[in-house]
Amino acid sequence: MDEDILTIEEVAKYLRVSERTVYDWAQKGEIPSGKIGTVWRFKKSEIEKWVNERLSSPQKASSDIVVQVKNILSPERIVFLNHQTKHDALVQLAQNLATAPQVKDAHELEVEILKREDLMSTSIGRGLAIPHVRLSSITDLVMSVGISKCDIIDFQPVDETPVKVLFMIGAAFNQHSYYLKTLSFFSTKLREPDLYKKLLEAETQMDVYNLLIQ
Secondary structure, X not given: OOOOXXXXXXXXXXXXXXXXXXXXXXXXXXXXXXXXXXXXXXEHHHHXXXXXXXXXXXXXXXXXXXXXXXXXXXXHHEEEEOOOOHHHHHHHHHHHHOOOOOEOOHHHHHHHHHHHHHHOOOEEEOOEEOOEEEXXXXXXXXXXXXXXXXXXXXXXXXXXXXXXXXXXXXXXXXXXXXXXXXXXXXXXXXXXXXXXXXXXXXXXXXXXHHHHXX
16 A cells, blocks of 8 residues: 555555445546546555545535446346245245355354344345345445245235235445435335335346336
8 A cells, every 4th residue: 555556455544445336436427536548546645545534524425325226236136036035035045145246154144134134033024025134245335135925924014915026235334325325215215105116017037127226
């Protein structure tokens, strides 16, 4: 970190975020950066100034976070489930989420997802559940989606509507604001009754994916 010009890897270590996060910020113009050929480079003095400005106005920084579904979900992480118990549904979805490169410990993810569910149901009503965890073995926020072909009967939903759509979210420990923003984003998005109906009617992973990135 002694050099004035930094790489994405050095900035990621300095800020304690993933390299993918730094890359996304650079692509969106959210962090001071420039390209030499096809490679991103950063001035250390500008990064330090940028950090100080964000630390002095944390509420603004949080409100600026925009959830981009295509950055955290891919078609192969959409699963059609056929389980009547939440344990089996959560295990299958956790195993799918663990295939994402951001997840470094599949066993820990599965254990912590089930432990979180035992503490309190992640059902939010209207046939939806959003199981979620933050772990040190996850390097960047990522998600999987499960569409169940049958009612999952033991999610203890607040409105007695059996869960059939699940959004499983995993995030790094240092992504608290992004994590909360993502939970809020999907809780709001999934209130659209037409979207829920279309998700249940979807026949392929791409059908589901296209509905969610719109």
